[in-house]
Amino acid sequence: xxxxxVAALLMxxxxxxxPPAGMAAAVFAGGCFWSMEHVFDEIPGVQSVTAGYTxxxxxxxxxxxxxMGATGHVEAVRVVYDPAKVAYETLLNAYWRNTxxxxxxxxxxxxxxxxxxxxxxxxxxxQQKAAASxxxxxxxxxxxxxxxxxxxxxxxxxxxxxxxxxxxxxxxAYQQYRIGCGRDACLGSLIDSIDAFFVFGxxxxxxxxxRLVGLRGWIGAQPFLGDAP
Numbered sequence: 001x002x003x004x005x006v007a008a009l010l011m012x013x014x015x016x017x018x019p020p021a022g023m024a025a026a027v028f029a030g031g032c033f034w035s036m037e038h039v040f041d042e043i044p045g046v047q048s049v050t051a052g053y054t055x056x057x058x059x060x061x062x063x064x065x066x067x068m069g070a071t072g073h074v075e076a077v078r079v080v081y082d083p084a085k086v087a088y089e090t091l092l093n094a095y096w097r098n099t100x101x102x103x104x105x106x107x108x109x110x111x112x113x114x115x116x117x118x119x120x121x122x123x124x125x126x127q128q129k130a131a132a133s134x135x136x137x138x139x140x141x142x143x144x145x146x147x148x149x150x151x152x153x154x155x156x157x158x159x160x161x162x163x164x165x166x167x168x169x170x171x172x173a174y175q176q177y178r179i180g181c182g183r184d185a186c187l188g189s190l191i192d193s194i195d196a197f198f199v200f201g202x203x204x205x206x207x208x209x210x211r212l213v214g215l216r217g218w219i220g221a222q223p224f225l226g227d228a229p
Contacts, residue, residue: 013157027120029076030099031107045086104147109181120153
């Protein structure tokens with residue numbers, strides 16, 4: 001019995017703390033968190049990307065419980081970044097470019113409430129920017145629907161160690177999963193539509209025009225503040 005208790009404690013998830021001084025945090029859910037980590041990992045200015053669970057009611061949820069879809073949690077990633085080096089808009093661009101906004105019940109081959117697409121905002125500024133980016137997509141009329149949710153951030157529970165950067169630690173297994181899931185094939189069909197309104201798209205945020213620049217993966221010029229040319 002003692003061994004079982006110890007094993008359970010070792011598997012327990014813990015809440016993420018505040019980001020280091022000078023850093024900010026952004027939380028995104030876009031289906032399997034294995035496939036969302038690499039989206040942000042190599043962006044200059046990003047300090048860390050952590051897989052975890054958020055948006056639910058149960059404390060210290062395990063992977064097994066979340067996968068049952070009964071706790072309200074989603075698989076998500078928490079991106080800690082330096083706002084002096086990378087804009088929140090750049091993270092939003094990378095998110096939209098790597099998810100399917102037309103599917104609200106899951107993403108790609110992963111279905112269930114635990115895989116629903118969500119942008120979790122940590123403050124009013126993030127909320128406004130996320131909402132503006134979603135409206136830009138909706139107003140393009142290139143998709144029949146945009147089902148990605150934008151909701152307040154809640155406790156982010158850090159997932160079990162074996163999930164962290166799974167695409168690196170289990171590269172072969174991950175590639176087999178990704179190919180089998182058809183994620184890249186689906187994203188390829190969405191790229192042209194997404195690029196069409198992110199490249200040279202403009203939206204007004206707090207009376208300031210922000211240029212949203214399309215990305216190839218995460219690659220691309222960062223958004224800049226100022227008037228459109």
